[in-house]
Amino acid sequence: MTRDASAALKCAGFSRRDFLATxxxxxxxxxxxxxxxxxxxxxxxxxxxxxxxxIAIAADGSVTAYSGKEELGQGISTAxxxxxxxxxxxxxxxxxxIYCDTAMTPDQxxxxxxxxxxxxxxxxxxxxxxxxxxxxxxxxxxxxxGVPVDQLIAADGLVAARSDANKKVTYGxxxxxxxxxxxxxxxxxxxxPSEWTxxxxxxxxxxxxxxxxxxxxxxxxVRLPGxxxxxxxxxxxVGATVASVDESSVSDIAGxxxxxxxxxxxxxxxxxxxxxxxxxxxxxxxWTPGPALPSHANFYDYLRNLTPTRDTLLANxxxxxxxxxxxxxxxxxxxxxxxxMHGSMGSSCAVADVQGDRAxxxxxxxxxxxxxxxxxxxxxxxxxxxxxxxxxxSGCYGLNGADTVTYDAALLSQAVGKPVxxxxxxxxxxxxxxxxxxxxxxxxxxxxxxxxxxxxxxxSWTPALGNRPGPGTPGNVITGALAAFPAEPFTPxxxxxxxTGFNNGSNAIPSYFAARVDGxxxxxxxxxxxxxxxxxxxxxxxxxxxxxxxxxxxxxAHESFMDELASRAKADPLEYRLxxxxxxxxxxxxxxxxxxxxxxxxxxxxxGISPSGVVSGRGIACVAYEGNNGYSAMVLExxxxxxxxxxxxxxxxxxIDCGPVxxxxxLRNQIEGGAxxxxxxALLEEVTWDQQKITSFDWRxxxxxxxxxxxxxxxxxxxxxxxxxxxxxxxxxITLVAAAIGNACFDATGVRLRQVPFTPDRVKxxxxx
Amino acid sequence: MSAITVxxxxxxxxxxxxxxxxxxxxxxxxxxxxxxxxxxGLGQCGACTVIVKGRAVRSCVTTLQSIAGAEITTLxxxxxxxxxHPIQQAFIAEQAAQCGFCVNGIILTxxxxxxxxxxxxxxxxxxxxxxxxCRCFTNVRMLRAIQRYRQELR
Numbered sequence: 001m002t003r004d005a006s007a008a009l010k011c012a013g014f015s016r017r018d019f020l021a022t023x024x025x026x027x028x029x030x031x032x033x034x035x036x037x038x039x040x041x042x043x044x045x046x047x048x049x050x051x052x053x054x055i056a057i058a059a060d061g062s063v064t065a066y067s068g069k070e071e072l073g074q075g076i077s078t079a080x081x082x083x084x085x086x087x088x089x090x091x092x093x094x095x096x097x098i099y100c101d102t103a104m105t106p107d108q109x110x111x112x113x114x115x116x117x118x119x120x121x122x123x124x125x126x127x128x129x130x131x132x133x134x135x136x137x138x139x140x141x142x143x144x145x146g147v148p149v150d151q152l153i154a155a156d157g158l159v160a161a162r163s164d165a166n167k168k169v170t171y172g173x174x175x176x177x178x179x180x181x182x183x184x185x186x187x188x189x190x191x192x193p194s195e196w197t198x199x200x201x202x203x204x205x206x207x208x209x210x211x212x213x214x215x216x217x218x219x220x221x222v223r224l225p226g227x228x229x230x231x232x233x234x235x236x237x238v239g240a241t242v243a244s245v246d247e248s249s250v251s252d253i254a255g256x257x258x259x260x261x262x263x264x265x266x267x268x269x270x271x272x273x274x275x276x277x278x279x280x281x282x283x284x285x286x287w288t289p290g291p292a293l294p295s296h297a298n299f300y301d302y303l304r305n306l307t308p309t310r311d312t313l314l315a316n317x318x319x320x321x322x323x324x325x326x327x328x329x330x331x332x333x334x335x336x337x338x339x340x341m342h343g344s345m346g347s348s349c350a351v352a353d354v355q356g357d358r359a360x361x362x363x364x365x366x367x368x369x370x371x372x373x374x375x376x377x378x379x380x381x382x383x384x385x386x387x388x389x390x391x392x393x394s395g396c397y398g399l400n401g402a403d404t405v406t407y408d409a410a411l412l413s414q415a416v417g418k419p420v421x422x423x424x425x426x427x428x429x430x431x432x433x434x435x436x437x438x439x440x441x442x443x444x445x446x447x448x449x450x451x452x453x454x455x456x457x458x459x460s461w462t463p464a465l466g467n468r469p470g471p472g473t474p475g476n477v478i479t480g481a482l483a484a485f486p487a488e489p490f491t492p493x494x495x496x497x498x499x500t501g502f503n504n505g506s507n508a509i510p511s512y513f514a515a516r517v518d519g520x521x522x523x524x525x526x527x528x529x530x531x532x533x534x535x536x537x538x539x540x541x542x543x544x545x546x547x548x549x550x551x552x553x554x555x556x557a558h559e560s561f562m563d564e565l566a567s568r569a570k571a572d573p574l575e576y577r578l579x580x581x582x583x584x585x586x587x588x589x590x591x592x593x594x595x596x597x598x599x600x601x602x603x604x605x606x607x608g609i610s611p612s613g614v615v616s617g618r619g620i621a622c623v624a625y626e627g628n629n630g631y632s633a634m635v636l637e638x639x640x641x642x643x644x645x646x647x648x649x650x651x652x653x654x655x656i657d658c659g660p661v662x663x664x665x666x667l668r669n670q671i672e673g674g675a676x677x678x679x680x681x682a683l684l685e686e687v688t689w690d691q692q693k694i695t696s697f698d699w700r701x702x703x704x705x706x707x708x709x710x711x712x713x714x715x716x717x718x719x720x721x722x723x724x725x726x727x728x729x730x731x732x733x734i735t736l737v738a739a740a741i742g743n744a745c746f747d748a749t750g751v752r753l754r755q756v757p758f759t760p761d762r763v764k765x766x767x768x769x
Numbered sequence: 770m771s772a773i774t775v776x777x778x779x780x781x782x783x784x785x786x787x788x789x790x791x792x793x794x795x796x797x798x799x800x801x802x803x804x805x806x807x808x809x810g811l812g813q814c815g816a817c818t819v820i821v822k823g824r825a826v827r828s829c830v831t832t833l834q835s836i837a838g839a840e841i842t843t844l845x846x847x848x849x850x851x852x853x854h855p856i857q858q859a860f861i862a863e864q865a866a867q868c869g870f871c872v873n874g875i876i877l878t879x880x881x882x883x884x885x886x887x888x889x890x891x892x893x894x895x896x897x898x899x900x901x902x903c904r905c906f907t908n909v910r911m912l913r914a915i916q917r918y919r920q921e922l923r
Contacts, residue, residue: 073868073905204864211869212857212876214804214844221803229798254770254787273798274790345904346808346816346870394808395868395905426809665864669910673867676906699813699902707875708898711908 044384045369048106051136051180054129055084059176061157063088063095067126068108069116070100071207072366073395074730075666076116078206079199082663083121086191086199087130088137089154090171100368100390110367110468112398112545114629114728121662121726123190131188133180140174193660193722200722202665219364219391222351224419228257229273230412231280233266234428234478237692238540239290242266249284259283260415265482267412269420277425292691293540300336300440304461308492309535313499314508315515315523320444320531323455328446330455333564335443335557336755337738339435339687341702342546346394347429348401352409353419358385363406364393367468371406374474378407378483379414397677399434399477399544403469407479430702431694432478435687436546437462437539441557451569453580455529456510458558462550463539464490478542490538504627506550507735508532510558511624512580524583524624541687541694547677548731551625552738556756559621559739563604563746572601573620573743583624583631585657589719590622590633593655596717597635604743605750614639616650617748621739625732631657631719632732634675636740637712640748645764647745648710649679654736655717658729664718671716671733678737679712680705684757773833777802778846788834792826793817795833796843804844804873808902815874815901819843825881844873847880856880856918863914867905874901879915887922894919 046053046066056064065084071077077097085092099105108119120126134154141159142149145167152159160168193200210216235241245266247259255275260267268283270276294302324330351362352375359379365371368388376383393402401424413420441460448454466476466487474480475487502515502522509515509532512525521528548555566576574594581587593599599620609615617640622633637651652675661667684703688696696702742753751766774783775792777800784799791810796802796819805828808816812830819828820842847854853861856876866872875898882897883889889897894915903911 073866073870075867204861205866207869208861208864208866209853211866211872212844212860213848213851213853214802214873216869217803218806218870220806221797221801223798223801272786272790273794274787343904344870345814345868345902346806347810392868394870397904423807426811426813669864669867669907672909673906676908677904680906698811699809704902704904705906705908706899707871707901707903707908707911708895709908710895711912714909 045102045105045107048125049183051129051132051182051184053106054126055088055133055180057171057175059172061090061094061170061172061176063090065095065097065126065130066105067097067099067120068106069120070111070366070390071392072111073392074670075205075663078203079662079666080120080126081206082199082201082203083127084130086196087127088134090157092198092203094157102368102372102388107369109369112366114625114731117658117662117726117729118629121660127190128184128186128188131190132182132185135185135188136180136182137171137174141169144169144174199662200660201663203663205666217391218346219351219362219393220346220349220423222362222391222421224351224353227351227419227421228269228271228416229276230267230269230409230420230422231276232408232422232424232428233268233280233283233285234432235264236287237289238293238694240287241290243286243288246284250279250282253279253282258416260412262411263482263484265411265479267408267422269412269416289692293689296689299438303438303440303463303537306461306463306537309494309537310490310492311494311496312534312536313496314503314532314534315513316499316531317516317529319529320455320457323529324444324446324457330444330446331565331568332442332444333561333754335441335560337439337553337556338756339438339541339543340546340681340685341430341435341687341696342397342400342433343430343702343704344394344396344400347424347426348393348405349421349423350402350406350409351419351421352406352413354379354410354414355417357381359387359410361386361388361406361410362391363388364391364396364402365406366396366399366402370469370471371403373471374469374480375406375410377472377485378474378480379410397547398436398549399468399546401429401433404432404477404479407474407477407483411479411483427697431697432542434466434477434542434544437464437543437550437553439553441554443557443561445561445565447565447569451571453512453527453565456513456527457531458508458510459533460508460554461535461537463537464543465539466542467544496533507554507623507626508534508550509627510562511586511622512562514582524581524586524627526580526582548735551623551731552678552735555621555623555735556738556742559736560742560752560754563619563743564752567604567746570603573604574599575601577620577622585631586622586624589631589655589657592717592719593633593635593653594620596655596715597653599635604747606747609748609750612642614641615748617744617746619740619743619745619747621736621743623732623735625728625735628727630727630729630732632736634733634736634740636737636744638741638744638748640745640763642749642767645760645762645767647683647741647758647763649712649741651713651715652740653715653717654733655719656729656732657719657721659724659726660722661718661720662726667718667729668716670730672714674730674733675714675737676705676711678734679741682738682741682756682758684759686757773837775833775841776839777841778843778849786833788832790833792819792828792831792833792836792841796828802843802845806870806873808870808874815878816871818874818877820877820881823881823884825878844877855921859914859917859921860911863910863917865907865910865914867907871901871903875903875911879918883915883919883922887919889919891916
């Protein structure tokens with residue numbers, strides 16, 4: 001514990017002892033699951049342009065780093081500790097990382113969208129702070145030792161003269177416990193990758209020993225003195241409103257403290273969790289049903305005909321219609337992608353302690369600073385009187401129930417004036433989360449005599465309602481909406497204005513485009529004649545970012561369609577892709593995956609397909625994630641059981657280029673998890689509903705792959721580019737799976753799958769069509 | 770409410786709860802154990818698993834009264850002196866976790882199965898793990914860690 005950290009804690013109402021209570025680590029750097037028991041919040045977050053906001057060095061030479069990017073399970077805390085150890089030239093186990101506490105760490109907005117690696121590992125923020133600190137330490141040592149800076153070397157937490165190892169001084173002696181009082185220096189030199197000893201190495205996860213022995217504190221494990229348990233009562237159907245609540249219906253249940261009603265938000269608070277569960281189940285509420293839901297069976301037709309729309313043109317060469325004239329016999333295909341769930345393993349949980357005009361909140365939100373604002377709105381308090389402290393939840397993969405349950409806990413705590421813990425039921429988690437977006441995507445293209453693509457048109461429809469709450473929209477998630485806060489407005493717009501810039505953040509533009517915007521050609525491909533038009537429509541259900549949001553859906557359509565075009569041209573799908581790509585990094589990952597998979601050049605489908613039994617095939621897909629935030633390709637091999645429609649994936653070879661590889665083992669872990677999660681989403685996962693309500697609300701009604709199944713062989717090919725900027729890495733492999741499976745199934749059977757998920761029934765129907 | 774005695778990880782505790790309370794809430798709330806977790810409350814995911822009489826039991830759907838007197842082992846109980854159990858060490862060696870929420874159910878389900886059947890084949894292990902979930906899909910590493918533990922058992 002540094003003096004600065006102690007000061008920060010004291011300022012926030014803690015003692016140093018509280019802070020150290022759980023900081024025991026078994027190996028590696030210490031990632032503090034810091035057990036701060038707050039008395040009250042402090043105003044504002046540390047200034048991001050100051051070294052002291054990011055780095056503190058104690059008298060014993062231990063380093064505390066503060067980050068605004070949190071550990072969700074993706075391994076970024078270990079990688080950030082490696083970064084700090086590398087730039088400061090200290091051993092990894094001397095670094096403690098503290099992240100995402102609005103009172104203690106710099107405000108870095110969300111931890112999402114594969115943004116942590118670029119945000120903190122390029123020359124800004126945490127990396128720049130650590131480099132600035134190291135140079136400052138060398139300057140201080142120069143003055144102390146009387147040795148010029150260029151004759152000093154920093155290593156192992158001390159600075160020594162190159163010529164005389166006896167002339168040395170430790171970091172603790174130089175600054176121990178004192179502030180740097182320095183701004184981040186843009187000119188501070190980063191440690192060259194060629195000299196890395198900690199970064200770029202497969203450091204073991206610092207949190208694993210506590211996780212596997214049951215010591216780790218999840219938000220679910222936060223226990224405050226006098227804490228009560230809350231449970232919410234969600235509406236029985238979408239859009240239902242409260243007519244009346246009969247509080248006497250639970251008066252005989254032991255331990256019930258209070259029934260809380262605010263507009264359409266209802267919750268109960270009890271002494272014990274089981275009492276709260278019983279009371280929530282038994283509370284009599286009369287509800288007025290909402291409007292009928294669109295038919296699930298005809299949903300995609302409904303979607304493409306829904307009005308009003310908000311139309312956006314992302315690329316438009318203004319000549320596609322003439323190039324796609326019927327005389328050119330363009331190829332057309334429509335791809336369909338369902339709403340899917342984050343479906344967190346543990347239902348979401350939060351603990352709030354609202355005392356008068358102040359509140360302290362423990363939340364697994366991906367955005368503690370925005371949560372501070374929006375929870376304040378929900379509570380009617382000043383944001384500066386709130387403190388939001390991140391505690392890990394169950395893996396979220398985007399906007400799960402973490403934000404909404406934080407409002408639940410806050411509202412219930414405010415109503416009883418005591419700390420309240422709320423954990424959602426399985427059904428409340430799954431029926432009311434912000435689902436990943438459904439899509440229907442029409443693709444059309446024309447080719448020349450050699451099969452080369454001369455025009456490509458992509459037109460999609462996707463529904464949205466709500467989103468991340470951001471800094472001011474608690475109504476973007478269910479609790480905020482029930483408490484009468486509006487969701488972010490939907491502004492119809494049609495026709496779409498012409499694109500004014502190149503933005504491929506959602507991978508709506510195929511990788512094969514060379515889009516011309518304002519006289520400049522952008523994109524990663526060669527096709528100059530194209531149009532991309534997106535129609536956003538209003539969703540009946542809340543939606544929000546789910547791992548690789550829209551990028552996955554768009555890539556499924558584009559990469560499947562590219563395969564259809566290759567097949568029509570009787571070209572090898574790999575060669576056909578390379579023919580239409582221009583970006584060297586994307587080309588290299590495609591080649592790397594093909595090489596590792598021992599790709600055989602030939603068109604799909606393969607010859608001599610057996611009409612019965614088990615057939616096998618291979619497929620490929622690639623993506624420049626968000627256009628430029630990571631490059632990845634996948635070669636996938638599978639078997640299709642023709643009689644049952646079951647697809648068995650046998651092998652996935654995944655290449656990735658995310659700039660410098662910061663932790664190769666962590667990266668492989670992300671690739672493997674993404675690949676299998678993508679497989680589950682491609683083969684099984686789909687949100688369902690009837691006329692009134694969601695009908696997929698547990699693991700029987702929302703199918704997912706379990707731990708035990710015949711797991712395909714996964715081979716990761718890491719294309720390390722230490723001199724490039726760091727890009728995202730966690731959402732690349734998942735983006736490719738649906739397309740790679742569809743393409744491999746086509747190779748095996750000659751039948752194209754255009755609707756996710758590829759359930760056995762759907763596959764069988766396609767095979768028999 | 771009534772005072773009920775439970776034996777957990779070698780220690781005896783008396784708790785004052787409704788006897789119909791699922792065991793999970795006693796472990797997590799009354800005893801403040803962090804190993805067993807609420808995942809679904811329906812016995813579908815395995816996050817709440819504990820070991821009772823050598824068997825993996827889903828504590829979210831097991832009432833306290835139904836298990837009274839039995840010796841219960843939680844994830845913490847595998848490492849009583851702070852030294853990770855061999856199966857826990859196998860998970861560390863294989864770096865087998867992402868968010869880590871499911872780890873409790875995975876480790877205890879695998880341990881109960883392999884302790885009963887140390888000669889289990891790979892497909893049998895896969896079959897035994899077909900009722901537990903990991904939504905981060907750390908399957909590759911977790912199955913490898915379980916294999917590693919099996920080899921150490923032999």
